[in-house]
Amino acid sequence: MDPKIKIRGVNFFYHKHQVLKNINMDFPERQITAIIGPSGCGKSTLLRALNRMNDIVSGARLEGAVLLDNENIYSPNLDVVNLRKRVGMVFQQPNPFPKSIFDNVAFGPRMLGTTAQSRLDEVVEKSLRQAALWDEVKDNLHKSGLALSGGQQQRLCIARVLAIEPEVILMDEPCSALDPVSTMRIEELMQELKQNYTIAIVTHNMQQAARASDWTGFLLTGDLVEYGRTGEIFSRPRDKRTEDYITGRFG
């Protein structure tokens, strides 16, 4: 099957500093693809290139193409707002809005023009169930999203993304601010979600990449050193640098 997202010959610059160097990488449909690498290697930048969140940074410039269903998302006539509805994002720090749990999840659908209360009720319940948060919050939907624990907040943010019914979910180190139990819950959740969604995750935690992903790309100072099936990358890395990184010699 043709990959959902294909990165082709991407160079990325902040002003004169080159962050990504000639990246070619695929994100197969309904699979989890992990991007690993040491701090500052450009992995978050690569992830943010997939929904054009780098656009807001002044001095950012991208060359090459990112194809979503074979359509270049950097072509000048593409609607960025519509792109971000198709490619949702979960951030490193849980960032619920200072609104109720209900209003957080209903935010996306409301921005898309859904106003009927019954429809919103439906979407909110479905999204919270998918994010495995419904049972914990169903009696407190009007409590502030900020009053939840860190792990719950992150699942709320995942529910908020699911409510806009995206095709791809980007996760930028979604567990780095969470405790081990919450981390495990998010990883289980990712396995559920990959039935319906294409997932790309950035992580500095190699065990997490090995456990949770199907494909892995190893990024080092802007170069994609190695890309392949997660099992192979971790058991038989072809490149010496990959082997050194996953065995903990640096990073």
Add this chain to the structure above:
Amino acid sequence: MLKFTSRSTQKVAFSLLWTAGIITLLILLLIIGYIIIRGLPGFSWDFLFTPPAGGLAGDGGISSTIVTTLYLVGLTLLILVPVGIGAAIYLVEYAPDNRLTRFIRYGVQTLAGVPSILFGLFGFALFVTVLHFRFSILSGALTLACLLLPVLITATEEALKTVPRSYRAGAMALGATKWQSITHVILPAALPGIATGVILCAGRALGETACLYVTMGGSAAMPDSLLSGGRSLALHVFYLATETNAIDKAMATAAVLIVIIVGLNALTNFISRRFQKRMSGGV
């Protein structure tokens, strides 16, 4: 020999800071207490509801000046709030960081330091003379709006800047347009801070005299339109104190004014405390 250990230094520093705090509090209580005690004998319900008689004796009450004050503050906010908040949203959310916007910011900061009588002279030249609004509540309100614009812009900018960047990124990543993220996420989160700024401006408008002296005239009559001249409460205090012998009436009027201002400040505190509570999730 006396030796200063770090602990005794700490004790000395603490007591000095404590004294500074107490002195501030004492001065505040002294002013409020003095005015209220001196004002009380001249105060009665009649005083609130009868118009000033004018003249050297300073007879009568303050009803028309209360009405004028309400008109003046209301109209000032009506002009000030949309312009000030709009400008702040532009500066924080839209303006690129270039020479023009840096110049605007510099201009705003400079305006904030200009004495209010200069705004009064400007208002007199433009609103009273050129635009023929005469000595009126309208001229006074327009002048006050100019005077307070930098205050409100700065307060609103600060409120918008306290909204975490992660909210903006979150809204954008959910497919919200910039305008949607401003109206649905950023403004609601900043609203208590903005409200505090607006109330602060209302307080300043209540207390301002110099710039109104030259734009509103000093008519003690009940205003019948926004083009009537008039006196706000603060201006009335000024007239009573300088042009009549009725110092007790001046004190009573000042007492009414100070009660209103203390009330407004309490409201500001209440709102900002709720703001902090909401930001930390304890709704």
